[in-house]
Amino acid sequence: MRPTRLWALLLAATTALPAAAAPVLLENARVFDGTRDRGITPVLIDNGRIVHVGTPLPAAASGARRIDYTGKTVLPGLVNAHAHVGNTQGLEHGDRFYTRDNVVRDLRQFQRYGITTVTALGMNGEAFFAIRKAVNASPALGAQLYGAGGGIGVPGGTPPAAAMGLSRDPVARPRTAEEARAAVATQHADGVDLVKLWVDNAGGKLPLMAPEVYQAAIAEAHARGLKVAAHIHDLAQARDLVAARVDIIAHGIRDTTIDPMLARTMREQGTGYIPTLAIDEANYAYAESPQLLDTPFVRNALPADVLARWSQPTWQQQQLAGANIPAARKAVAMNLQNVGRLSAAGVKLGFGTDAGALPQRVIGVAEHRELQLLVQAGLTPAQALQTATTNAADLLGLDDRGRIAAGKRADLLVVDGDPLADISTTQRIHAVWQAGEAVAGPLE
Template identity: 30%
Template sequence: MCTGAIGPRCLPDRVVTMSRRSALLALPCAAFLLSACSSLAPAQAAASPADAILLGRLFDARAGLVIDHGVVVIAGERVLCAGERAACSWDATTPQHDYGDALLLPGLIDLHVHARPHYIGAFVPSGVTTIRDAGNTLDTLARLRATSGAPRLLATGPLLDGPVSVLTPQGPAPFDAETLGGQPAITLTSPADADTVIDALAEAGVDWIKLYEQLSPEVFDAALQAAARHGLPVMADLGTVLTRGLTGAQVDARHAAASGVTTLEHLGGVALAYERLGGDPDAETLDPALLDRIVADLAQSGVAVVPTAGNAAQFAAPDSLPRDDLPGAALVAADFSGYWSHLSRVLGEPEVHALARSDQRLLRAMLPRLLAAGVRIGAGSDLPAAPYMLAGPALHQELDALVANGLTPVQALQAATHVAADILGQADLGRLEAGARADVLVVAGDPLADIRATRRIEAVWTDGTRVDLAAAWTTVENALDAARAEAQAEVEAGSTDEG
């Protein structure tokens, strides 16, 4: 999905055509937890002074179970020990935080966002301590990383697409070393382009490469090879029925997976693969044999899938995912209400709605099959592409949507913790065990019974420090106020210039 300053900037071609609107916003390492703790002898645990003791029920993200009398022992930015209280030891003078029956979870990971400076602070108080940004300018990423209270950030930088791209409506945007920091998208027309651009992005320090919908197979494969030379993983958005997945996309999910893509976003390229196998992605009933063939190919390749199920739900039925009980809901909703209303009207048009429903059917058919085949499923919100996905806490809506589409609550939690960390290649994230980053989300209730309990946040710790939630939300409010004032000043300046 493509994004603009606050919301997406350009609707997909099929939506533009069918809605007959000329100017629209865009749609844009180790053993299990207990064994890790028990391997720490009491004398070893006591040898390193702890800074904080967190008591409560504890979610073992690897095993997918809850330890009723759990503990997390924090030393500096790391977990010293975690698991059963009898397996860990600590000095009696260490500050203790007893959360009673509340559940201690690893800090959540959102694998697909398009962050902006005015709402980057809304992630951590929502329990999302790590994000993967899926498309931004390098200059914006520098601002995000410099913002106090921002989550841990891994990012792709600009999106890479072919010469006919929704990302570059004014025409191709070739690589320019002088203006690279401000380029949101770069056009690749040849394998040589792929080499040049990815060399530059690697030198600039990106963590991932993102390939978009309209690349030719030759250039797509060359980009993967260039990324591999730099040890950079690749995410691919190959389009869906609603976007450009059947109208201009040349690479399908089977090709991308076989070529070595690390993650497929939005189930992108699956509709095209299904069509190329002789199926009709718009049909009310999908052919199980064709779906199974696609799933088998994806499973064999080792690719992970970030389905952004919340997107599919909100596109098919805007505002269908509950949001009033989300952290910071009232604070962050106002700035998106106009965009949400506008996009909802477009999505309500019959022909557009039919496309969104096709994507929803495909998602519901594919997710259980992918899980059964052992394909890793990661949680990503694609904030702010879809309507009514809240900046910051949208990952909680994604968890809700994953469960609605066939995942168990445990699987959904794993998709946002240890599975997400494994997809990122970050062995010290997404789990509460010795050596891991001390990112902890404390929630009331039992999200293993009701996934929406993740929204009932009692505390957040990041890198071993407890977050002042009230202060964090005040900072978000101030940032939003400043962004509104800046936008208003620009409008007024424009009016003066016209006068």
Template identity: 35%
Template sequence: MTITAITNARVFDGERVLQERTVVVQDTRIAAVGGPVPAGAQVVDADGGTLLPGLFDAHVHTGEPALALALRFGVTTELEMQGINTEPNRAHITDNDAVADVRSAGFGITPPGGHPSELIPEGFTFGGGQGAPQRRPATMPVMPFSSTPQEAVDFVPQLVASGSDYIKFMVDDGSVEGHPGLPMLDQATLNAGVAEAKRHGMLTVAHTLTVDATRMAIEAGIDGLAHLFMDQPHTDEIIDLVAASGAFVIPCVVLDASMMGITGHALAQDPRVSSRLDRAWLDTLNSSYNGYPQGRLQDVLDSVKALHDAGVDILAGTDVSLPETFLGGMAHGASLHHELQYLVQAGLTPLQALRAATHTPAHRFGLDDRGRIAAGLRADLLLVDGDPTTTISDTLNTRAVWRRGTRLTAA
């Protein structure tokens, strides 16, 4: 039995700052919040630092090296929105405390030739870096290409059987990516697929980058939007529509910025970031998608604030994927901290931004064993210097990371 006591910490429990300043970890779980230090415990003196739940990135495309990189930045859970890390393919990840944990949609329902096929250049071969592709999956993923309601309905049980944790739908005509006219799910197909997923008890999410796609997803009864529209300013009508539906939103402001040609250069210049990234990821962070340069970042930030003020649950996510410059502007782990900074720039308080990366995604994705600091939960923890509940950029002042009670050693 291993017991660790983290003392003299400012404790943000996922929702608020606690009066208690000691957290006791026994093996993989949080044993106590507050109270005395148990005899024989290994003591970690936080010395005025802040202890947070391990962070979530609620929108990624990932693999083992990327999960390891994310953990170095205190991201202990990544939610994959297109990829192979479904339940049968992640047994080697679940018990590996040197990488972040992961949940996955598998592959999203989209028409043949639809998004995201336009993103991969012809003749592309995967490069290297800290996010290089992982091992061949034990179970090959379902490729749910659907053009009719019946096809979408038929693919949902296949996705469920293959271990998808939630079902994703691509609603994208390619206009934002600079590829207008892509095949796109129509309303009837989207409606049928979402209804079938709900019949199987599955959470549903939609890729939506425009206001029209957002309306389609809400009309279909989607549980969450994996993006925030970026093609126009918000209106009261679209904000009210999303709020009334109860859907959550993962804005991925860093992705929207990248689509507008805004790179992650400033983040890459931060020594707290550059010291943890290899050249491939630094090159990626210093690049951008640049598919929609006519967009306005302030419109996106204003929409985030309007949704939050209307009571919509905001989840922190990035849409980070591979260390390739054509997918630029983001890096695993690092860009989640950038997203938190954008949420505060939009008008959320640091506490509200931190909830968006801890308790809120855990709750909305049904991972109630994490996302908070409370007795009995997983000991997924991040200790930082400073006070990110007042200065959000302090989340990058990593002092220690624990995944299931195992402290990450220096890479």
């Protein structure tokens, strides 16, 4: 398919791997290769890549540095296809925080939590392109970065500039089909990896992107070999976008139950679906379960001022009494139900969280919570992990990752225990590898 091939060419230019010293042999671990449990089997890494999985080992393994991973499971590094970077600072958020330091801070946090590829789906500042180039050449700068540039939204509509703190508003907001085509052309020339659209009227409170505008944007993106991911909330917009051949529905459908007809069309067209189950729950989860704040897993992810605020009982009570909380709970329930239906119908699921867009969408924590929620929706742990690795990489056209197989990037998450038996085990991070380098260890 043309878009995938162009994507691959683009990547070839931006993902040169740094040379590593000597081969490394990971021994005695269970290996989930992105699609299936390979049992206890060795993995040989050399020059930033996986070169061999299983026995018998090739001759190159004899001189390798050996690492004993008894009792652990090796997974492909997680791939997040819907996140944001450089958009928060402690309790605040907005595009004024989009600096190289803050983007790298976020990408390092993703990496510490085992997410080794991040797609920043819109609201990226102009610095995005230079940062992407630097980050993708150096595992020390955090997770690999891809993205949609500023993205394409609506004049006076989503993403709401005031609520999102967009003072210099990086989002293109075309009024006509012609302006939409021009916006895609500009973003393509700038070098975006994909196009992001916001098609959501916030329950009738904001203007909706006109069909001729998103249809033109999608057609123009496809003509240029770019995929299109669309933010939606409701079934009606999801249906229209699928009819317009959007590639990725970037949030779960949360207003009503999805119909079998739409599920079938999505399966037939190969439309990807990223449920982002954790985002609505994040509006009340920390207030409702403040004991989460006592775990190193959560505590290590929070800036000091966020931890202090969320630890206050008065803040917790105010949050839970918020006018938006009943709707958030309903959205989670509907989202879970629809993911279960779509997965059972054979629709291609992708993995994303919207982490980094707001302080409560906690980078790293959100991804592991999302895995738990996918299992709650009815996926097996293996299916949830496949969604977050192989499937997420495939959805983005990144065919060099998301799998533990010869020739793939050595981007790995090593956890204590067996997440195929208990998905919450992914939170027991032992090590993270990126491009063949051990870049992070346990969170405690």
